[in-house]
Each structure stands twice: as C-alpha cells, then as structure tokens.
Amino acid sequence: xxxxTLTYLIVGFTFALYIGIAIWSRAGSTKEFYVAGGxxxxxxxxxxxxxxxxxxxxxxxxxxxxxxxxxxGSVYLMGWTGGYVxxxxxxxxxLRKFGKFTVPDFIGDRYxxxxxxxxxxxxxxxxxxxxxxxxxRGVGVVFxxxxxxxxxxxxxxxxxxxxxxxVLGGMKGITYTQVAQYCVLIFAFMVPAIFISVMxxxxxxxxxGFGAQLIDAAGNNTGVYLLDKLDGLSGELxxxxxxxxxxxxxxxxxxxxxxxxxxxxxxxxxxxxxTVPKVKDARISAGWALVFIAIMYTTVPALxxxxxxxxxxxxxxxxxxxVAYETAPEWIKNWEKTGLIQWDDKNADGKIYYAKGDxxxxxxxxxxxxxxxxxxxxxxxxxxxxxxxxxxxxALSTSAGLLLVISTSVSHDLLKKNLMPDISDKKELxxxxxxxxxxxxxxxxxxxxxxxxxxxxxxxxxxxxxxxxFPAIIMGIFSRTVNKEGAIAGMVLGLGFSALYIIYFKFINxxxxxxxxWFLGISPEGIGMLGMMINFAVAFAVSxxxxxxxxxxVDMVESIRFPKGSGEAHDH
Numbered sequence: 001x002x003x004x005t006l007t008y009l010i011v012g013f014t015f016a017l018y019i020g021i022a023i024w025s026r027a028g029s030t031k032e033f034y035v036a037g038g039x040x041x042x043x044x045x046x047x048x049x050x051x052x053x054x055x056x057x058x059x060x061x062x063x064x065x066x067x068x069x070x071x072x073g074s075v076y077l078m079g080w081t082g083g084y085v086x087x088x089x090x091x092x093x094x095l096r097k098f099g100k101f102t103v104p105d106f107i108g109d110r111y112x113x114x115x116x117x118x119x120x121x122x123x124x125x126x127x128x129x130x131x132x133x134x135x136x137r138g139v140g141v142v143f144x145x146x147x148x149x150x151x152x153x154x155x156x157x158x159x160x161x162x163x164x165x166x167v168l169g170g171m172k173g174i175t176y177t178q179v180a181q182y183c184v185l186i187f188a189f190m191v192p193a194i195f196i197s198v199m200x201x202x203x204x205x206x207x208x209g210f211g212a213q214l215i216d217a218a219g220n221n222t223g224v225y226l227l228d229k230l231d232g233l234s235g236e237l238x239x240x241x242x243x244x245x246x247x248x249x250x251x252x253x254x255x256x257x258x259x260x261x262x263x264x265x266x267x268x269x270x271x272x273x274x275t276v277p278k279v280k281d282a283r284i285s286a287g288w289a290l291v292f293i294a295i296m297y298t299t300v301p302a303l304x305x306x307x308x309x310x311x312x313x314x315x316x317x318x319x320x321x322x323v324a325y326e327t328a329p330e331w332i333k334n335w336e337k338t339g340l341i342q343w344d345d346k347n348a349d350g351k352i353y354y355a356k357g358d359x360x361x362x363x364x365x366x367x368x369x370x371x372x373x374x375x376x377x378x379x380x381x382x383x384x385x386x387x388x389x390x391x392x393x394x395a396l397s398t399s400a401g402l403l404l405v406i407s408t409s410v411s412h413d414l415l416k417k418n419l420m421p422d423i424s425d426k427k428e429l430x431x432x433x434x435x436x437x438x439x440x441x442x443x444x445x446x447x448x449x450x451x452x453x454x455x456x457x458x459x460x461x462x463x464x465x466x467x468x469x470f471p472a473i474i475m476g477i478f479s480r481t482v483n484k485e486g487a488i489a490g491m492v493l494g495l496g497f498s499a500l501y502i503i504y505f506k507f508i509n510x511x512x513x514x515x516x517x518w519f520l521g522i523s524p525e526g527i528g529m530l531g532m533m534i535n536f537a538v539a540f541a542v543s544x545x546x547x548x549x550x551x552x553x554v555d556m557v558e559s560i561r562f563p564k565g566s567g568e569a570h571d572h
Contacts, residue, residue: 006385007146014184014389018177018396019164040175040275046288048175049272051182051397053084053263053289054296055131056138059185059394064369066304067311070234070242072252073304079256079462081297083263088286091264092273094477094560096282102405103270103469104413110476112553113484117417119491121409123468126495127266128402128409129442131461135402136447138395141367144338146388151338155447158392162399163440174400175275181393186295188390192374192383193299196306199377201226210302226305233312236320238356242308247523248515254526261532262462265470271405307373314376315354315362322351322361331375340365403439410435460502463528468495471535477561480554486543494535501527 040048058080066073098106104124108117136155143154190206197209202219214222214229230242240246247255263269273282315332317323325343332352335341342363343352354362371391374384411432416423423431468491475482475490502524505513515521522530543549 001381003381003384004146004148006381007388010382010385010389011146011392014180014393015161017180018161021177021180024176040285042276042281042285043288044179045175045272045276045281045285047182047292048178048275049269049285049289050292051178051185051393052272052401053269053398054182054185054293054394055398056135056391056395058296058300059189060138060141060370060391061134061367063300063304063307063373064366066301067308067369068366069246070230070240071245072247074245074301075247075252075255076259077297077300079259080263081293082256083260083462084269084290084293086260087264087266087269088283088290091270091473091477092286093279093282095270095473096273096276097279098560102408102413103473104409105417107469107472107476107487108413108417110553110557111472111482111484111487112550113488114417116472116484116488116491117413119488120469120472121413123464123491123495124409125406126499127461127465127469128405129439129446130464131266132399132402132439132443133446134461135395135399136443138367139392139399140447141338141340141365142371142388142391142395145335145340145368145371146385148337152448155444158396158399158447159440159444162396162403163437174397174404175272177400178397181397182292184393185390185397186292188386188393189296189303189370190299192377192379192387193303193306195379195383196310196373196377197302200306200309206299206302206306210305226309230305230308233309233320237312237316237354238359242305248521251515251518251521251523251526254522254529256526258463258466258526258528258532260466261470262464262466262528265465265468265473266462269401270473271408272401303370303373307369307376310373310376311364311369312354315352322349322353324351326350328352329376331372334375335368335372338368340368399443403436403443406439407432407435460506460524463498463502463525463531464495466528467498467531467535471532471539475536475539477557480549480557481543482539483543483546483549485546486539486541489542490535490539493538494531497534498528498531501531 062073062076065076095103095106098109102124104117104120107120108114136158137151139158140151140154143149143157144151147154147157149157193206194204197203197206200214201209201212202215202221203209203212210226212226214224214226216222227243234240234242245252273286276282276285312320314329315323323329325345332341332343336343344361344363345351346359346361352361354360354364371387374387411428415431416428471494472487472491475487501519505518505524513524515523518524519527519530
C-alpha cells in the first residue's frame with residue numbers, strides 16, 4: 001500500500017476518533033465547556049496537558065530547528081521545559097486553589113478591577129492568536145505533503161476538524177480528545193526515532209544513540225561518534241560546528257528566559273489545572289504531564305542529529321560532491337512539489353549540492369525535518385503515514401486549547417464579567433461557541449499567511465506571554481503590595497514594549513534584524529524577558545505611589561498561599 005493511501009487511512013481513523021470523542025463528551029453547561037466539569041482524572045489530565053503543551057512547534061518544528069542550528073537550538077529545549085516546571089510548581093496549584101475558570105478572571109479579582117480584567121483578556125487573545133498561527137501553519141505543512149493538497153487547502157481541512165470538536169465539546173470534548181492525541185503524537189514521534197537509532201547506532205533508545213558511535217550497513221562499529229560526524233560534516237560544508245553556538249551568551253539567556261517565563265504565562269496551559277477535582281490533583285497531574293513531556297523532549301536532540309546526518313548524506317552523496325537530480329532520493333522530489341524544498345542548479349551540472357554560502361543549491365524549510373525524516377531514512381510507508389497523523393494531532397490539540405482560551409476570554413471575561421453581567425448560562429455558552437468559530441476563521445488566515453516558520457512564531461507568542469501575563473499572575477500570588485494601577489501599567493508597558501520591538505524587526509524593518517541593530521544584542525525572540533523586567537519594575541514603582549491594596553484582597557492573597565488554619569512556620 002502506498003504512502004498516500006496509508007496516510008488517508010491512518011489520518012482518517014484518528015480524525016474519526018477525535019470527532020467520535022467530541023460527540024460522546026459534548027459539553028452541556030458552561031462549567032463543562034470551560035473546565036470539563038472539574039472531574040478529570042489527574043493522569044488523564046497529565047496526558048491532555050502534555051498534548052496541549054506539545055504543539056506543532058514541539059512535534060514538527062523543534063527537532064527541525066535543532067537539526068539546522070545545532071547547539072543554538074537548545075534554548076528552545078531549556079526554555080520550554082524549564083517554563084513548564086515553573087508553571088507546575090509556582091503557579092498551577094495556587095491558581096487552582098483560587099478556583100476561577102480563566103487567567104483574566106484571576107487577574108480581574110486579584111487586582112479588583114474590570115480594567116485589569118480587560119487588559120488581561122486582550123493579552124490572552126493577542127498571545128493565543130500569535131501562537132495559533134504557528135499551529136495552523138503546521139497543519140497546512142502536513143496536509144500539503146501527505147494528502148497532496150496545497151497549504152491553503154490543508155489549513156481549511158484543519159480548521160473544519162478543530163471547529164467540530166472544540167466548538168461542540170468545549171473543554172470536556174477537548175480534554176478527552178487530547179488524551180487520544182497525546183497517544184497518537186508520542187507513538188508517531190518515538191517510532192521513527194527508535195527505528196533510526198537502531199539503524200545508525202544499534203541502540204534501541206534514541207537518548208543513548210545520541211551519544212553513541214555509528215555503525216555501518218553490516219552492523220559493525222565505525223568508531224565515529226554521531227556528534228563528531230556531524231561536526232565534521234558541518235565544517236566540511238561551511239556551516240558552524242554543530243556542537244558550538246553562534247549566539248551571544250546574553251541572547252541565549254534572554255531567549256531561554258522569554259520562553260521559560262512565557263510558558264508559565266500561557267493561558268491555555270494554566271486553565272488545564274482547573275479541570276481536576278482538587279488542588280492535590282492539580283499537583284499530581286502537573287507531575288504526570290512533565291513525565292509525558294520528557295519522553296519527547298529527551299528524544300528531540302537525538303532525532304535532530306540523526307536527521308541532519310541522513311539529510312546531508314542523501315543530498316550530497318557519500319563523497320559530499322552532490323548527487324545527480326535524476327537519481328536523487330524520492331523524498332526530495334516529493335517535498336519539492338509542496339514548495340518547501342527548492343533546487344537551483346547554479347553551476348548547471350545537473351547535480352544537487354547542499355552547503356553554506358554561494359555554492360548552496362538547496363533551499364530547505366526547517367519545518368519539514370521531522371515529517372521528512374522517515375522518508376529520508378527509507379522507513380516503511382506506515383511509519384511515514386503515522387508521523388503525518390502525529391503532526392496533525394500535535395497541531396490540532398494545541399489549536400483547540402488556544403481556541404478555548406479565546407472563546408472563554410470573550411464570553412466569560414468580556415461579556416459575562418464585564419459587558420453583560422445578567423447573561424444566562426445558555427446564552428454565555430452560545431457566545432463562547434460563536435467566539436470559537438470567529439477565532440478559527442482568524443487562525444486560518446494567519447495559518448495561510450504566517451509571519452515566519454512555526455517555532456519562531458511560537459517563540460514570539462511566548463515572549464508576549466512573558467512580558468504581560470506572567471508578571472501579573474506571579475505578583476498576584478506572591479505579593480500583597482501590588483495594586484490594580486501597578487498591574488495594569490506593568491501589563492500595558494511590558495506587552496507594548498515587547499510587541500513594538502518584535503513588530504519593528506520582524507515586519508517594519510526586517511533588513512535590520514541582526515545582532516548589530518538589536519538592543520544590547522537581544523533578538524526579538526528574547527525581548528520578552530526584558531519586557532517582563534519592565535513589567536515588574538513598573539508594577540512595583542506605580543504601586544508604591546498609588547493607593548494601597550484593600551485589606552480584603554490582601555486576605556484573599558493569603559488564603560491562596562496558605563491552606564486554612566496552617567499559619568506561617570514559627571518556633572515553639
């Protein structure tokens with residue numbers, strides 16, 4: 001059976017599964033739509049959280065960016081993983097104890113202000129739209145290759161599927177769908193990684209294969225380590241050493257920080273901890289999610305390195321002199337049809353050659369690496385089809401979570417808590433579904449006209465979350481002195497500074513997007529951390545010169561941090 005037929009079968013089966021689950025778990029109330037009724041088992045919630053968090057950027061783009069930039073790509077691994085730990089330990093249990101549906105709900109009540117709530121709603125929607133653009137782009141990339149449709153058509157198909165189960169099932173439908181999606185995406189990610197690790201190093205665990213010596217076709221040890229081979233190939237072709245970074249230490253620090261604090265401020269991940277029955281369950285599900293996430297994240301560097309070696313050797317041939325286009329591997333011609341790989345025969349010798357600089361004849365989109373890896377390694381057709389299903393599962397699961405944030409921000413925080421306080425439960429649910437539908441249409445537009453490759457777009461969303469929502473949440477939990485004026489000023493200036501910096505270098509003057517023109521050498525991907533520092537500084541400064549926080553709000557902060565009757569530690 002050919003790859004396309006298998007892809008239709010496997011992807012069709014997974015879509016039928018997701019839609020079946022959505023129908024079975026249809027939301028009948030706003031509580032079920034927003035937080036799945038608050039009765040999800042911690043292990044299942046851990047799986048759903050992992051699927052929600054491991055987006056198309058994790059599944060499709062992360063290994064691709066590490067594969068192309070080597071050491072510099074480690075900022076994504078460190079930032080996203082560290083951010084999840086920060087979220088699980090410092091924020092999720094406290095927000096769960098507070099007991100509200102959404103992040104703007106927490107900010108509105110903690111800072112006793114409808115204005116603060118509205119600013120938080122705008123931040124949440126802005127971040128979610130930036131993030132969802134990357135997801136829809138990922139959906140389009142998968143469909144364009146494996147179902148042989150153009151990227152626009154692929155995005156439309158993805159929009160239709162997400163619309164069905166996100167609008168119908170709400171958080172209840174999304175949660176159980178995400179459990180299925182996690183199983184699909186982790187299986188789809190690990191199978192090719194294990195296959196290639198065994199083929200190239202003889203190790204069944206990719207994590208061990210990453211640091212092992214390569215074997216030849218007969219299974220004999222070559223005595224050459226994988227990373228040494230990559231460094232040698234990179235140097236030979238004019239690329240920087242795979243195991244050495246080109247970014248400044250300050251920029252690495254800021255990008256890692258922006259990704260880390262941005263992860264902790266992502267509204268669609270935070271809301272997942274409201275779906276379990278108790279605060280203790282929120283902690284347990286956070287631990288399980290970290291285990292489920294670690295399975296993929298410890299495999300990413302290995303898969304990236306295996307893919308890079310295979311890609312270079314299949315394009316350039318064993319002698320690194322290039323291969324004739326007529327005899328080139330099928331995967332190159334397959335991906336050429338999508339426009340994500342382009343060949344320009346500069347010297348008119350009929351050979352394909354991949355290198356850095358003027359001699360390079362290949363333009364390769366980073367986002368194809370994980371999807372193309374099974375083809376590059378000549379794995380069975382069912383593995384190729386499985387990876388397509390996994391990429392779609394990753395993109396659709398996060399898209400659904402983000403759409404829920406958009407719909408709840410509009411219906412619950414903007415309408416119910418602000419503009420239409422007397423609205424009925426049924427009407428609120430209707431507006432939530434309308435907001436989801438509008439969100440999908442806008443997300444589709446950004447998926448068809450994306451502002452960059454998937455991981456970069458998502459990195460920008462994390463930077464915006466770091467500079468706006470994260471400080472407001474963390475100060476709301478751990479500070480008794482930050483008032484509404486401070487929080488509002490901090491969010492507005494933090495988000496405004498970061499957004500303007502990103503828009504300038506990414507859209508207004510992309511020609512100046514280099515370390516020579518960046519402020520202190522900090523890239524747009526890392527500026528969110530500086531925006532976060534501005535947010536904290538402004539919030540504390542403004543709070544000092546304005547009215548004190550009311551006593552009832554101080555008491556509320558205390559009740560979030562300390563269980564009733566526990567008191568603070570003291571000597572007896």
